[in-house]
Amino acid sequence: MSYIYIFSPSSAVRDKAAFRRGIKRLQKLGHDVEVDADALSSHTRFAGDDATRLAAISRAAASGADVALISRGGYGLTRLLPDLPYKALARSIERGTQYVGLSDFTAFQLALLSKTGACTWAGPALGEDFGTSETPDDIMEACFDDMVCGQGEGSGWRLPKGDELALVSRSPAAASELAVRNACLWGGNLTVMCSMVGTPWLPPIKGGVLFLEDVNEHPYRIERQLTQLLHTGIIDQQKAILLGAFNRFQVSPHDRGFKLQTVVDWLRSKTKTPVLTGLPFGHVPTKVLLPVGRKIELLVQGRDALMFWG
Structure with a gap:
């Protein structure tokens, strides 16, 4: 259905099982999933040091993906706000990439809106929502599919x-x-x-x-x-x-x-x-x-x- 790029801009992924389940479920739904090279990196509580996470954000912007989906929230993005690649992110949105996430991702979304006027989506994260040990919520999945297909109104x-x-x-x-x-x-x-x-x-x-x-x-x-x-x-x-x-x-x-x-x-x-x-x-x-x-x-x-x- 779509090309989804998974990246980790905030806290380190500790629940690797949920991470793997989330990827498998997205693939089962028919999506082509690419995982960023540093999605499972760890530096203290973060998914890599600041430079590593900034590089991951830049790779997401350059990926050409239909959807750039965060692995998880936590904490870490407010540290990066002065150095985010705002122009590259805005251009990627103009080309069709939809950025999706919640929690700590709020900092990314509001800063991008403030600096460029670009729109993003408040929605699920890979591990918490698609990687849950239970069956993912039907309404969440339906809303995600509507967003991917451009049908959400x-x-x-x-x-x-x-x-x-x-x-x-x-x-x-x-x-x-x-x-x-x-x-x-x-x-x-x-x-x-x-x-x-x-x-x-x-x-x-x-x-x-x-x-x-x-x-x-x-x-x-x-x-x-x-x-x-x-x-x-x-x-x-x-x-x-x-x-x-x-x-x-x-x-x-x-x-x-x-x-x-x-x-x-x-x-x-x-x-x-x-x-x-x-x-x-x-x-x-x-x-x-x-x-x-x-x-x-x-x-x-x-x-x-x-x-x-x-």
Whole structure:
């Protein structure tokens, strides 16, 4: 079906079995898979030192692949932002290469959008999604196939009931309806994005739709980071905030009822920007693919939310 180039721009691949399973599953789906020469390199916690990973990114840009897919996230890309080959990456996207990833890859995606305006895809990683010990999620695979074939035109999900009530209380006249048009879709991992605030690599987007997710972050840390985005004005400058999965954390007796919903309710009390939850994206098996940097329409009626970019 397509030519996929696997590269490792962030943390070292520790789960080699998942890496191999992911490659085999992509090949079974009919894809031609090429693995970067340093995809399994290791230097302390990284997939090679900075120069090694920069070279891997350059090879991905020169590969001519239909899809450049990260092996995993972790940490490491923010170190590389001053030296990324932005022009080569933008040219490769113009020639048809689609860059796909999530988590730490947010730094790559937002910096590339800031410097060149080029669009990428927030989506699966090789090991976590295609290399899972379970059967890969059907929705994730279908969305990936749509992206590969150029058929993806949008996505939808069912909002929690509390979101409908929040929209009604925000604007009783409009009831639970929301329409956002011609807005730039951007965002990704909350922690990574916050680390980019105040740098030249965070795009100064106003009037956009900002989507966020995170993993292994306690609700109070999620709130602290959302507070940073709120105090910098980023939250209020958007037309909508979409919250995906925030998972793999543990609350403690000290929290006394402070939980993720507490954070969502607090954020809604501090901004007029609509905050929607339940977006199927993040460190979860069921994830849609989202075009970072593309203009979209967002329509909400009742509990049905739809995004269109086709």
